[in-house]
Amino acid sequence: MKIRLDILRRESGETEPYLQSIMFETEDENATVATALSEINKSEGIRDLNGKRVKPIRWECSCLQKKCGACAMVINSHPQLACNARLKDCEKNGCIKIEPLRKFPVVQDLVVDRSVMFENLRLMNVWFNEQTKADEGSAEISYEASRCLQCGCCLEVCPNFYAGSEFFGTSAMVPITRIISELPEAQKKEILKAYREHGYSGCGKSLACRNVCPAGIDIDRLLVNSNAAAVWRRKIGGRNKKK
């Protein structure tokens, strides 16, 4: 398999981005974009399509098995995990376009600074103030909400999210559902308020985020549950906790 990778590169956030094409050849029919990037970087003397020597491509990875969210990028206009994107599935006429996620500041090449996602979780107070315990009723919801990779793919497609906005997007609404599923009495007001302010009210329900989650999280089910508690003041999955 011979693939031309068109990579949107950039020295830093301050310089202009440019498209660079690099050929990648492999026998491995299951090779992913992650394979291609690491193989290219390992080769001695990387050259672009014109034979010009180019620098290694900077990108992030860690687990290489779609469990850590590090390698999220935009591949052929779709946000996804590079380690999950098989070349044979992505290529169109032997080409694949690779760009960094667009909602975050670029550090270099395909590396973006996703700090805002983590900062937003802090601003929403996503934690338990006191001891809690997942019971059999809430465990399902809690488990699903705990699976979020903080990859940022959902934010990429969301029409309402931008870095710095008051709306924090699915990547915040999913983890906060873990807290809501237990709903400790002492934190109830503040948590539901945060959910309404930074989640529910800013979400246009366009559902664009539903099909991109690489973890396959059942976002609908989680948000129905949280909406019920925060907006309709009902509990579906878990139970209300009295102290």
Added chain:
Amino acid sequence: MNRINIVGAGLSGLSAAITLAENGVPCNLISLQQSERAQSVLAEGGINGALNTMGENDNTENHFNDTIKGGVFLADPNAVDGLTKGAPGIIRRLEGIGVPFNMKDGEIVLRNFGGQKKKRTAYARSSTGKIIMSAVIDEARKHEHSGMIKRYPHHEFIRLLIKNGSCTGVRIRDSYSGKFADFKGIVILASGGLNGVFPGMTTGTTQNSGDVTATVFSQGVILGNLEMLQYHPTTVGISGKRCLVTEAARGEGGRLYIERGGEKWYFMEEKYPELKNLMPRDVVAREMFFVRRDGECGDQVYLDMTGLPEDTWKNKLSDLREEIIHYLSIDPKTAPVPVKEGIHYFMGGIDTDINHRTNIENLYAAGECACQYHGANRLGGNSMLGALYGGRTAANAIIDGIKNKTGFSDEEPEFLDISDEPFAKEASSVLIEKISEILLGGLGIVRNENDLKNSLEKLSELEKKPRNEREKNRIALAFAMLLSALERKESRGAHYREDFPEKDESFRKSGLAVFDDGKIRIEYREIPERRSE
């Protein structure tokens, strides 16, 4: 006084940070990437603790005995005593921060796991590590909000600052800006296993490059039991790594075979009629090696799961099936899967005492980067426990030594451009691959003096060329690993020498690698007696 500096934000680093914060001691939590990307999220099977919820009369003494026996009497019994006694409390604490363990009738369900006689492993379906991490990360976030924990989540360890034999801090680099800063104060290393020493050959993450351990070794930190690498028998090669095929695949009826004379030979079933494919990990891995080496056999072992009932695929192994189809384009329901052993865990690492102190004053180590609790082999489910307990123990030791918990300086050191930092330049990936190849030649599943000496010779060749500091450190670490395996002239746990196939009591000692004045030597230290109550 300065904030405590923790290098690594996986389970052990987080555990240390939370413990410090709860006790009024602020810290800096430094990691290459966010906690969500740490290897700890990959753990699947579970975490051990004698909660005794299954009506099997389990207790912490049983857990102690299984751990010591699993480690073939090489672990420090006093450390293991603390670990196993602390385990139920650790799992209860996780429950208390909302970890949704599998439950039945309001109690945590425990499962069987290799090497343990009782059901003792708590789990959250097949993603225990990820689910625990999410809760622990939330808990740490609470203390980030209060300022007790300050994160540096895209920052790389460069080297320790050492003065007169004592650790005075750590130099780090912001990987976004490229600038360096010196963080003064006590340091806890929680930087994970040595995956990067064997690129593509381990089941763990690429993030744990091994650079931290290699660097501190060259700075005089003593390492222990480096020859103890745990190989998992059933892994599949996917792009860039080995992917674990859970033991449950064999537990549910998966069978290993190799082609011999045009026929399938189910060697485990013939050689071990009682336990068959469910022999301990190291035995299975070794047998796979032997049949592959056998001239009459093919060179690929397969895991045959084609006979498994529909129900098992649907209810128990659906994730596994999906994964194998996705990565290998093989449907394990209808075709055998090629498997090979992969490096799964590093029992050896930075040598510590029972309080996680290293040989350097004010330097601690915990989690997989440390050599503690697991002796010559680790039980599945004991490493997450060791990471959580170890991080907490290190933090507590530090807390005990602080007399005045007020007056922590909150000044952030300035990040500066440094052009001549010798430890900053990366090791070349070509060299890393070469070292890995040499190491695997000596440190395979079955070892012998010839292969080890051969590898040492090749390594000496590499040493002759000019190298940057990180490259020199990696070569030194590789020497230490090979020498550790060469000197241990016995077979014990994960270390199998075909020229010394028996266990030898005179080697029931911790092997220590010491880097002194550019020279490496291997020493041995007695295993202490267990203190009576």
